[in-house]
Amino acid sequence: MKLRIDFRPSIVVALLAAAALLFWLATRVPGAFWIALPFALFYSMLLAVAALALLRIRMIERWMDWNEPGRLLIFAPHEDDCVISAGGLGLRNSRLGGVTRVVYLAQDETPSLPERRKAEARGAWSVAGLGDDDLRFFDLMPPLERRDPEKLRKAAAVLREIIDEFEPTALVTPAFEGGHVHHDMVAALVDRLVTPADRFAVFEAPEYSPYVSLVNTPHRVLALAARWLFGLVAYNGPPDGVDGRPILKLRLSPQELADKRRMLAAFVSQNAPSLVATRSYPDRLIACASGRNRRRPFDFDRSYLRLVLALRRRLPARLVDRIAPVQLGTVGRMGTVTDWDAEWGKA
16 A cells, blocks of 8 residues: 655655665665665656755745635636635635635536536535525536537637626636646636736636646656655645746635535545545635637647657557556547647637
8 A cells, every 4th residue: 555645745855865865875785886876876866856846846836815805706617626726715705705606617428417516516615605596507618529619609708798797806717738628628718708908817727737847847746756666655746837837825724625625525426535635735826817828738749748658659558657657638639738729710
């Protein structure tokens, strides 16, 4: 059984330091120098990479306070996404006396699941004091593995109407990160809809992505490094961004964090125990400027993902997946990442 050290990155660095030290000590054992030296050098290199990742975490993450009630609008493709990204923020805003509205934009394509997921969402948000009038359910996204520019244009008009009717002071949207095509669609639509004339703050919420970068995804780098701790340790960190913008961590009380776990536990159809174990971190938000009009979340041609895909074509896929695990592209566009120009199509 592996030791799980989720959300505690400094422990990964400490364990790698211990491993490197043990191998350096082993080089002093008579007859073991040339056997132990490669391992000592390898784990010293891993330690240096992990230490740099920890430094990057300290540089790009900062705490965020939300102490005034506002009109909070949360866009979510799927029912569990909004709690993962902004469950704590919704809790805090509602308990301060603010108004929170959650808008769901994609319907599950599995028969019988849509109504079940809606019921789970209602149960989750009841923990925050939200009722049926605070939740809206739409079917605005194209089918997962099909492009439908016309449906996206209709979705854009509906989203603008929702914004204008609700008049938010803050809007939370999924991040444009290449993790799931529906997430990227919502983020890209918000890019197009929000203008400098809008007087509300916009935040993106990262959730998961196939992007790996020593500079921009320090938690992912630590998770990969931890895999070399003899298979005894597993590190699951909170999600990183994809472009180095500061990550704002919402300051939550222990009770609020416990309530977020209760909200996540409501999503039984989405493997609630896993959600509680891996997504119960303080909300992580990235301030978003209007008018970015991004085409791709990151440079696929120079990405770690493309390297892994190339290795999987030349080596046994199971071996590559064990050594260099990564999500194999954007969900719905596997083998590549979201291309917004292709999704939106020609006007």
